Amino acid sequence: MRHKAQLPLQTMNLIVGFMVWVILSSLLSFIIEDISITQQQAAWVTAIPVVLGSLLRIPIGYYTNRLGARMIFIISFIILLPPVYFISIADSFVDLIIGGLFIGIGGAVFSVGVTSLPKYYPKEKHGLVNGIYGVGNLGTAITAFMAPVIASQIGWSLTVQLYLILLAVFILANVFMGDKQEPKVNTPILEQIKGVYKNEKLWLFCLFYFITFGSFVAFTVYLPNFLVANFELDKVDAGMRTAGFIAVATFLRPVGGYLADRFQPLVLLMGVFLSLTVAATLLSFAPSIALYTVGCLTIAAGAGLGNGVIFKLVPMYFNKQAGIVNGIVAAMGGLGGFFPPLILATLYDITGHYAIGFMALSQVALVSFILVVWMYYHDRLIIADQVMKSTPLGMLVTDPTGKIIRVNPAFQELTGYQEDEAIGKNPNILSSGRQKADFYKDMWFEIKENGFWQGEIWNKRKDQQEFLEWLTIHAIKNDAGEIIQYAGIFSDVTKHKRK
Known part of the structure; x- marks a missing residue:
């Protein structure tokens, strides 16, 4: 009281x-x-x-x-x-x-x-x-x-x-x-x-x-x-x-x-x-x-x-x-x-x-x-x-030309590439070679039309070990509608796919 x-x-x-x-x-x-x-x-x-x-x-x-x-x-x-x-x-x-x-x-x-x-x-x-x-x-x-x-x-x-x-x-x-x-x-x-x-x-x-x-x-x-x-x-x-x-x-x-x-x-x-x-x-x-x-x-x-x-x-x-x-x-x-x-x-x-x-x-x-x-x-x-720092999902951000400008700790853990090794590179450093040119052509067409793409893709770690990831790519635009960055978010689904 x-x-x-x-x-x-x-x-x-x-x-x-x-x-x-x-x-x-x-x-x-x-x-x-x-x-x-x-x-x-x-x-x-x-x-x-x-x-x-x-x-x-x-x-x-x-x-x-x-x-x-x-x-x-x-x-x-x-x-x-x-x-x-x-x-x-x-x-x-x-x-x-x-x-x-x-x-x-x-x-x-x-x-x-x-x-x-x-x-x-x-x-x-x-x-x-x-x-x-x-x-x-x-x-x-x-x-x-x-x-x-x-x-x-x-x-x-x-x-x-x-x-x-x-x-x-x-x-x-x-x-x-x-x-x-x-x-x-x-x-x-x-x-x-x-x-x-x-x-x-x-x-x-x-x-x-x-x-x-x-x-x-x-x-x-x-x-x-x-x-x-x-x-x-x-x-x-x-x-x-x-x-x-x-x-x-x-x-x-x-x-x-x-x-x-x-x-x-x-x-x-x-x-x-x-x-x-x-x-x-x-x-x-x-x-x-x-x-x-x-x-x-x-x-x-x-x-x-x-x-x-x-x-x-x-x-x-x-x-x-x-x-x-x-x-x-x-x-x-x-x-x-x-x-x-x-x-x-x-x-x-x-x-x-x-x-x-x-x-x-x-x-x-x-x-x-x-x-x-x-x-x-x-x-x-x-x-x-x-x-970005605390999420368990791997994240990378690129400029409009495709050069990586930022990665998070989960990206480094999942891919084996440290921040200084990834910055300035193209995301194709992760390419496994399994996907053909038509795959990437369709991917970028969908990003251009819808602003994002989502799906499974095989990539390769720094130690050359391949892994299957669930990847989402977003096109980030300014108020004028121009693309200023691309953001990719991914997780390793290899074990889940095998099960």
Whole structure:
């Protein structure tokens, strides 16, 4: 029963952590009425919480494996109490920076669930489970919507202090409902990092999550103040619109995980990055509030689906090192939310608009799309290569002129010819001489007409021993219909024929 409680409990923990994480960005329009800061300083105040919330995801993912989710959530929420109170009594830019740095822990707890929860479910449900846990992003929407409403009634300082009560409640919830018996993994962190850092897929996933989760975080912290300053919206209205952005991204995250459990995740990711490319391009033209809303919601949808898909891919490729890889990928995603607000603010100071920043996002998303396409076809080639190496059937591939360009281990075992002896030769090195010219003439006529030939043929090994093989020859064509290769697959049926 306690095991079944972990998914809802940890999802609620993440909601609380993310609620705390975005206190400053959600209340900034109120705070700047009491604390005088520049536009550039405001960008730093909203970006700083992302730093610790990103970098701590790596050790938190690691220590979740060692100590369990229950202990990590309890410790994290206890540590959050002092900085939350400190922010509530802040009266300077420095105070906001110091408090903001430490409330980043609220965003770092993301690594806990993606490391812990897959232990309770079979692999075919990991995408959906991580997607449901990712609904914890809703915490940012709750704060973005509720905090301004409450602050307009009781002030931003008392609003921040209410979060102390919320943290205390969930500290107790984890004490009594957390799983003390969660399986632990005690592999040293350096050993885990050494096992994955050379794998290019780790860094590709980092880039992909940098874009999807980074765009989600960046828009979450940037929208409230931007909508007020650029479109002169009411602060509560800006908060509600930001909450809508967050809600779309959050609720589509489990949808992305669910779809990734059932369809090819990389194909889904291609669609995600194409949509981000188009939406960011639209935003770069500084459209009206209506088109701006369309662009933002498209980015929300792409970010939400992409976040769900990526955390299905991680355990697929890193089953044994999922904890540390989840931490690294999650950290890169968090950092993806740190830089854009600062870059946008700097570009605005220089150019007076945000067009270059949004265009940069569109181009990075386009590059990511190209990399996903490469990864998809690269994986297919690897699978084909593994099949060729592991099959007991002899296989050879020739160019259109008939020269052998590749053989597999089974070919070498069945014929006696090693790879270097076969490459560059014609398959007639195996000819036994039993088949007459008309036999080969009919064979090639059938290949030309039907694209393949299949039948029995007598061939000869390197040691001159004849054997009967069942042979299939396929003509491999390109999109223009031109033959670019021939592939032969055969097995020795001599013993079977004699019986």
